[in-house]
Amino acid sequence: MGRRKVGEFVIVVGCGRLGAYLASQLSQDGHSVVVVDVDEASFTSLTAGFSGFRLEGDATELAVLRQAKTDKADRLIAVTPHDNVNLAVAQIGKTIFQVPQVVARVSDPQREAIFRDLGIHTVCPLSLAASQLLGRFAEEPPDGEEDPTA
Amino acid sequence: MRVIIAGGGKVAYFLARNFLAKGHTVVSVSDNLADCRWLARRLKATVVHGDGSDPAVLEEAGAHEADAVLAATQSDQDNLVICQIAEARFHVPTTLAVVNDPDNRTVFPRLGVKNVVCITELASNLIEELATADEITNLTVMAGGAVNVAELVVRDTSPVLGRPLAEASLPPDVLIAGVVRDGCATIAHGDTVLVAGDRIVLVTLPRSHGRAVRLLTGED
Numbered sequence: 001m002g003r004r005k006v007g008e009f010v011i012v013v014g015c016g017r018l019g020a021y022l023a024s025q026l027s028q029d030g031h032s033v034v035v036v037d038v039d040e041a042s043f044t045s046l047t048a049g050f051s052g053f054r055l056e057g058d059a060t061e062l063a064v065l066r067q068a069k070t071d072k073a074d075r076l077i078a079v080t081p082h083d084n085v086n087l088a089v090a091q092i093g094k095t096i097f098q099v100p101q102v103v104a105r106v107s108d109p110q111r112e113a114i115f116r117d118l119g120i121h122t123v124c125p126l127s128l129a130a131s132q133l134l135g136r137f138a139e140e141p142p143d144g145e146e147d148p149t150a
Numbered sequence: 151m152r153v154i155i156a157g158g159g160k161v162a163y164f165l166a167r168n169f170l171a172k173g174h175t176v177v178s179v180s181d182n183l184a185d186c187r188w189l190a191r192r193l194k195a196t197v198v199h200g201d202g203s204d205p206a207v208l209e210e211a212g213a214h215e216a217d218a219v220l221a222a223t224q225s226d227q228d229n230l231v232i233c234q235i236a237e238a239r240f241h242v243p244t245t246l247a248v249v250n251d252p253d254n255r256t257v258f259p260r261l262g263v264k265n266v267v268c269i270t271e272l273a274s275n276l277i278e279e280l281a282t283a284d285e286i287t288n289l290t291v292m293a294g295g296a297v298n299v300a301e302l303v304v305r306d307t308s309p310v311l312g313r314p315l316a317e318a319s320l321p322p323d324v325l326i327a328g329v330v331r332d333g334c335a336t337i338a339h340g341d342t343v344l345v346a347g348d349r350i351v352l353v354t355l356p357r358s359h360g361r362a363v364r365l366l367t368g369e370d
Binding site: 063083088096 | 203204205206225226227228230231234235238239251253254257260261262
């Protein structure tokens with residue numbers, strides 16, 4: 001078990017590759033997880049170890065977030081493939097349901113910057129990958145590398 | 151006024167048409183190429199093909215100089231984000247989001263978008279209003295339009311309440327024929343006293359009809 005306090009109530013919106021992975025992992029780590037997706041078929045991506053709840057519905061609807069008991073959630077993670085859905089859900093979770101920790105995945109770096117400035121926690125996979133790759137440029141000068149063709 | 155209208159559907163199209171007719175400058179934005187072509191053929195507006203919630207697209211549409219951004223795409227969350235970006239990034243003075251989900255009329259203002267119009271709510275309120283505006287029913291016209299018979303509900307603002315009909319100074323050529331109160335019908339006489347909520351059967355000649363209806367419904 002990790003450093004995280006066990007027994008948190010986490011809502012994962014979007015059960016794509018990332019959402020299913022996060023939901024399965026968090027559930028296995030002992031958290032209570034509700035995963036929400038508009039497409040019921042997406043729940044097949046969850047691993048056998050997932051013991052949380054699956055909720056089929058559009059999380060941009062207040063009624064669906066209510067059904068997910070968002071007002072009781074410790075965290076909300078919005079990782080659908082649509083930036084605007086993630087941003088709307090994260091803001092509704094934070095402002096309307098007072099969820100202490102919300103994160104939205106935002107693919108467009110420009111949009112991410114705007115909403116980070118507005119106080120929304122965002123994760124931009126492109127920026128993350130880019131900074132890691134660029135970081136490697138600084139850490140590993142090509143001279144120090146083994147020659148892959150050798 | 152320079153107005154950016156996001157969305158390719160009918161709502162966006164008619165909004166754009168109205169603004170153009172009033173002499174405003176309109177830039178339409180849609181991420182659907184077919185919609186863009188359709189809009190470009192019908193409107194004297196600049197049409198930008200792209201996602202209105204992409205800051206680069208909004209900039210291309212002239213968001214820096216825009217007086218208003220109207221977000222009227224089919225998707226509520228896109229409209230939310232378009233308005234937020236227009237305000238936060240481009241400081242557009244007026245933004246408005248069109249929404250479908252009635253809940254969002256209260257949710258979006260709490261997320262900083264002040265102007266929200268809910269099309270579905272407007273339509274359903276209007277229809278409800280029309281359907282319940284049954285306070286006046288024209289029962290029939292007799293003698294080829296020479297006599298009207300109507301049924302209506304007497305409102306509490308009507309000046310004829312609280313005294314016998316004989317003293318209620320009704321216009322000439324007006325007869326209150328019957329009164330339905332608490333589901334019980336009676337024939338009205340000179341000593342009948344009306345109370346608010348009474349449903350009455352009114353017989354009038356056309357020249358007095360309007361005045362009589364206004365008087366009894368308390369609109370005068």
